[in-house]
Amino acid sequence: MARRRFLALSGGLALTGGLAACSSPLASGLTGSQPNTADVIFWNLFTGGDGANMVLMEKAFRKANPGTTVEATILGWGNPYYTKLALATASGTPPDVGITHLSRLPLLAASGLLEPIERTPLGELGVTQDKFTPAAWKKATVDGTVYAVPLDTHPFVLYYNVDIARKAGLLDSAGDGLVPLKGKEDFADVVKAMKDAGGAQFGAVMSITADPSTAWRFFSMIYSGLAGPIVTDSGTKIAIDDEAMQETVAFMQSLTGPNLMPKNLTGAGANALFSTGKSGFLFDGEWQIPTYRAVKNLKFNVVPFPALLGSKPVAYADSHALILPRNDRGDDTRTRNASKFVKSLLDSSAVWAEGGHIPAWLPTQHSKAFLDQSPQRNYVEAAFNAQYDPVAWYTGAGSDFQGVIGGTVIEALTGRITPKGMAGAMRSALKRYTTSRPPVTMK
Amino acid sequence: MTTVVSTRPAPTAPPTGLAADRPTPSERRAGRLLTAPFLVIYLLFLVGPLLVGVVLSFFNTTTVKSGLGDFVGLSNYREVLGDSLFWESMWHSVLFTLLTTPPLVILALGVAILASRIRRGRLFYRIAFFLPYVVPSSVVTLVFLWMYTPQIGLIPKVFDAVGLPVPDFIGSTSGGWTAVVLMTVWWTFGFNFVLYTAAIQDVPADVYEAAAIDGASPWQQIRHITVPLLGRTTSLVLILQILASLKVFDQIYQLLGGGPNQSTRPVIEYIYDTGFTAYRGGYGAAATMVYFVIIVAISAAWYGLRRRRATSSAA
Numbered sequence: 001m002a003r004r005r006f007l008a009l010s011g012g013l014a015l016t017g018g019l020a021a022c023s024s025p026l027a028s029g030l031t032g033s034q035p036n037t038a039d040v041i042f043w044n045l046f047t048g049g050d051g052a053n054m055v056l057m058e059k060a061f062r063k064a065n066p067g068t069t070v071e072a073t074i075l076g077w078g079n080p081y082y083t084k085l086a087l088a089t090a091s092g093t094p095p096d097v098g099i100t101h102l103s104r105l106p107l108l109a110a111s112g113l114l115e116p117i118e119r120t121p122l123g124e125l126g127v128t129q130d131k132f133t134p135a136a137w138k139k140a141t142v143d144g145t146v147y148a149v150p151l152d153t154h155p156f157v158l159y160y161n162v163d164i165a166r167k168a169g170l171l172d173s174a175g176d177g178l179v180p181l182k183g184k185e186d187f188a189d190v191v192k193a194m195k196d197a198g199g200a201q202f203g204a205v206m207s208i209t210a211d212p213s214t215a216w217r218f219f220s221m222i223y224s225g226l227a228g229p230i231v232t233d234s235g236t237k238i239a240i241d242d243e244a245m246q247e248t249v250a251f252m253q254s255l256t257g258p259n260l261m262p263k264n265l266t267g268a269g270a271n272a273l274f275s276t277g278k279s280g281f282l283f284d285g286e287w288q289i290p291t292y293r294a295v296k297n298l299k300f301n302v303v304p305f306p307a308l309l310g311s312k313p314v315a316y317a318d319s320h321a322l323i324l325p326r327n328d329r330g331d332d333t334r335t336r337n338a339s340k341f342v343k344s345l346l347d348s349s350a351v352w353a354e355g356g357h358i359p360a361w362l363p364t365q366h367s368k369a370f371l372d373q374s375p376q377r378n379y380v381e382a383a384f385n386a387q388y389d390p391v392a393w394y395t396g397a398g399s400d401f402q403g404v405i406g407g408t409v410i411e412a413l414t415g416r417i418t419p420k421g422m423a424g425a426m427r428s429a430l431k432r433y434t435t436s437r438p439p440v441t442m443k
Numbered sequence: 444m445t446t447v448v449s450t451r452p453a454p455t456a457p458p459t460g461l462a463a464d465r466p467t468p469s470e471r472r473a474g475r476l477l478t479a480p481f482l483v484i485y486l487l488f489l490v491g492p493l494l495v496g497v498v499l500s501f502f503n504t505t506t507v508k509s510g511l512g513d514f515v516g517l518s519n520y521r522e523v524l525g526d527s528l529f530w531e532s533m534w535h536s537v538l539f540t541l542l543t544t545p546p547l548v549i550l551a552l553g554v555a556i557l558a559s560r561i562r563r564g565r566l567f568y569r570i571a572f573f574l575p576y577v578v579p580s581s582v583v584t585l586v587f588l589w590m591y592t593p594q595i596g597l598i599p600k601v602f603d604a605v606g607l608p609v610p611d612f613i614g615s616t617s618g619g620w621t622a623v624v625l626m627t628v629w630w631t632f633g634f635n636f637v638l639y640t641a642a643i644q645d646v647p648a649d650v651y652e653a654a655a656i657d658g659a660s661p662w663q664q665i666r667h668i669t670v671p672l673l674g675r676t677t678s679l680v681l682i683l684q685i686l687a688s689l690k691v692f693d694q695i696y697q698l699l700g701g702g703p704n705q706s707t708r709p710v711i712e713y714i715y716d717t718g719f720t721a722y723r724g725g726y727g728a729a730a731t732m733v734y735f736v737i738i739v740a741i742s743a744a745w746y747g748l749r750r751r752r753a754t755s756s757a758a
Contacts, residue, residue: 021461050651079719084507086722090509107722111507209614210700264593264614393722400720407704413702414614437515437520439505439722 016401024264038071039334040341041328043095048073050355054208061344068337076253077171078398085325089113090295094325096338099146103389104396106234109142110442115145115324121128121339127346131284136319136360142391143443148321149342151349152357153383155304155315156217159274159282159292160194162299168280177378184251191260195279203260204281205274207267208413212406215396217316219281223248224387225310230405231430234442235392238430242423249419256413259364263414274300280379286379287355291324297349302356302375304382315382331352358383393438404429412436493735496728504725519729527536528705529730532713533737539695539709540688542624547684548677550628551635556665558636559643561739569640576633581639586609587626588613593699616706619699623707627694635680642676643669682745689738 046054051074058070058174073095075081082104088094090113100108102364108114117123117140127149129137136150162176170178170190181187195203207214226248227241256263261281265273266434275295282288282300307313322342324335345352349359350369353376359365360383371377389395395402408425411417417425466474503512523529558568575583590597591612602609612622624687629709646669653665691710695701701716708716714734718727 083719091669092509111505113507209611210698210702212700212702222543244578255587262594266588266592266613268589269592269595294609338677381554398720400716403720404705407702410614410702411704432526432528435502436723436726437518438726439512440507 007021014354026262038069039337040068040097041095042070042071042072042097042341043075043081043085044099045075046079046099047077050287052084053351053355055095057348059343059352060348061341064344067341070341073324075311082237089325089327090105095336096330097326097341098323098325099151100321100323102136102148102150102321102399104399105140105148105321106142106391107322107393107396107440108323108443109145109147110393111440112277113326114147115326115335117149120324121314121336122149122342124341127339127343131362133358133360133362133365133386135317135384135388136321138190139319139386139388140321142427146271148323149346150319150321150360151158151345152296152352152360153317153319153384153386154285154357155303155317155379155386156200156221156283157286157315157379157382158305159276159281159288159300159302161200161277162301164194164197164200164277164280167199168193170194171404176301178301178303183306184225184254186310187306187308187360188254188260191255195260197280199277201278202262202273203279204255204283205270205279207265207270208262208410209264209266209269212404212410213402214406215282215409215413216402216406219248219252219406219412220387220389221305221316222251222308223315224316225312227392231392231395231434234300235394235438236434238248238427238434240423242426243412244309245423245426246419249417249422251309252409252413253415253419286358286376286382288355290354290376301376304379304385313381313385314387315379315385317386317387319380320357321360361436379422382391392433393440393442394433396441401433404432474490496731499725500729502725503723504728506719506722506724514726519726522726523733525671527706529703529710529713529733532701532708532710533703533734535695535707536691536709536711538620539623539691540685541625542620544681545687546624546685547632547688548637548680551632551680552639552749554632554672555636555639555643556669559640560661572636573633575630578594578630580630580693581697582701584694587622588698591622613699614703619703621723623695623698626698627691630694634654635684638676639681640682642673648674653674655658661664669738674756678749682742685745686738686742689741 010251010275012399036182042058044054054072055409057070062068062070075084082100084095084096085100086108090111094113105114129146130226133153136153137146137184140146140148140150144371159168160178164172165171165178167379168190170179170193171177179190179192191203192296193203208217222242223244226241226244231237232239255261261279262269270284271288273279275292275298286302289302292298304313307441315358322345324338324342327334346361346364349361349364350367350373353364353370353373356376359370359378366369387397389397389402389412392401394400405426408417408422408429411425412419412422479552493536499511501514501516501521503515505509505512533535554572558565561568591599593599593609593611593614596611596612599609608625609620610618612618650668651664653694659667688710691709693716695707695710696715699707701712710730712735714730717723717730
């Protein structure tokens with residue numbers, strides 16, 4: 001056989017072979033189609049303790065559904081994840097199941113990237129509104145349509161050092177619970193008591209420096225006790241309540257001003273001070289519980305924040321939720337498998353709660369497997385008082401909005417802005433968002 | 444011997460006729476073939492994306508939808524040019540360049556000269572000064588973040604121990620600039636140091652020898668021989684440093700997050716924030732183009748200046 005002819009023939013054979021094996025990742029990569037490497041392709045952004053718990057939950061699904069394969073891909077938290085999710089879905093190669101923060105949902109839904117839950121078999125599988133924390137379910141609803149299945153609520157909570165609290169006389173009769181607190185004066189008093197209890201350097205610590213997201217969570221929680229969201233109408237109108245703003249900043253400064261808590265402290269610094277018993281309180285998300293569990297000789301407990309301003313307690317929170325990204329080329333079997341997978345993750349969400357999160361799935365929330373978990377069971381009510389980011393195309397976990405608005409909150413915490421000046425500073429920061437062209441038109 | 448005659452051979456006259464200068468066809472083909480891989484990569488990964496970026500900047504392109512989005516003409520550019528935060532971030536990149544370039548060039552030159560004059564353990568010093576440069580920015584930032592961190596960090600503790608007021612390295616604007624400039628100088632001056640070290644080795648030893656015979660002190664040798672002979676290297680180091688500093692992103696992003704309150708956010712972080720975090724790809728592309736034009740203008744101005752100087756000194 002001539003050399004040329006041989007090459008042509010073998011080339012042709014390789015080509016037909018490649019086309020026949022369309023399901024191989026290489027061939028599908030070249031043709032731009034979704035590689036069907038597993039029955040359920042799942043994307044998430046969990047590493048560390050959350051990542052390990054998620055792997056256990058995937059295992060539980062595989063065990064209960066032998067023959068259905070799951071491929072889980074972990075992407076970098078925050079923008080790397082959301083950019084890839086959006087691009088993959090927009091270009092027609094989405095995963096079957098994905099994770100989103102509910103604060104990031106409005107834009108994803110408005111962009112038409114998500115399958116409405118009512119158009120999936122999830123309802124038949126028993127995934128219905130009555131079985132979820134109402135605040136989370138409401139946040140999963142955009143313009144009357146439900147686009148996500150909430151997995152948890154993760155609020156901003158109050159950590160306290162049990163030994164210092166005992167010295168300060170702040171423990172209730174049961175021995176390790178905190179005495180009931182109400183109102184800003186009460187709260188400032190106990191922070192002071194913690195500082196004066198001896199041994200502690202500060203009454204409370206929080207990650208402030210270069211951490212606008214945490215500053216924003218803290219601010220949002222206090223401000224929400226008095227007023228509604230700072231932007232309304234899908235983020236096109238600024239709705240700042242000047243009086244509430246002033247009162248919020250004055251309260252924050254009543255803690256940082258007299259050095260009851262440090263004005264400048266990084267996340268690592270807060271961790272070091274609270275872990276070593278140099279602070280009575282820590283203000284942070286419940287997702288830090290596994291971090292502090294790992295600290296030897298640290299006796300701590302976690303409770304929801306009391307009502308600070310206003311009459312009702314508010315918990316700034318976000319939720320992880322499961323989504324089925326829209327896939328025009330998808331088939332019913334895949335959607336069914338994806339739905340079964342979502343239901344299975346809900347059923348095993350007691351494992352998820354080990355990471356500190358409050359399960360949004362009420363059957364789990366009421367189960368013994370969850371109620372035996374301490375301190376998680378202490379702050380379940382926070383899920384019911386959850387206050388999320390305002391609805392807009394620019395808000396949400398790790399967003400530019402949190403960076404910019406959180407930046408002005410840091411200015412307030414450090415005392416560089418007066419309570420009176422805050423409303424103006426925040427208005428001018430918000431104006432860029434309310435006036436610039438949204439990437440997607442929101443209703 | 445009373446007269447000194449030059450023993451150098453007279454320079455040979457260049458071969459006359461232009462034929463010898465012209466590459467033969469086969470040489471030309473080889474040249475094209477050898478540059479082809481570079482050209483392909485250059486077109487594919489630099490010119491291509493640049494053109495795509497230009498197109499995107501005229502559309503309301505977003506990362507949450509496929510396609511270009513609506514055509515918006517010049518309005519992205521109008522918005523970028525009218526956004527005070529863009530100009531502030533641009534100023535931050537320039538300020539960073541002004542703060543880092545002089546120490547990075549002068550320190551590298553000084554240390555390279557010292558290291559070249561050292562007699563023993565020269566290799567050790569060369570490696571020691573260059574080594575920080577090979578550490579990834581995330582690692583450098585983590586280490587420095589620990590040292591700078593308020594309340595518990597090494598540097599605030601040292602200030603406290605000697606009774607000095609503790610600067611807020613991460614939480615205040617001036618502290619933030621100090622922190623990031625010190626860290627950058629420590630971390631990156633090794634690169635310029637290597638360029639200078641290489642150039643110093645090219646200075647012929649007999650020049651120093653002659654100077655020493657004439658009674659020039661070491662300081663005079665440095666001033667009148669080393670520094671002038673390193674002029675070309677200095678101008679290269681300077682432009683490389685200016686361009687590198689203008690492109691600052693990672694260390695500020697990781698150390699300060701552009702804070703406090705955006706007061707250290709460099710222009711690349713502005714582009715990242717608007718283009719990726721806020722999903723506004725088209726807008727981000729427009730901001731990139733404005734910035735790109737500025738960088739090209741600086742490079743071109745520098746190149747022109749050098750050419751003028753080269754021709755005037757040759758004349």
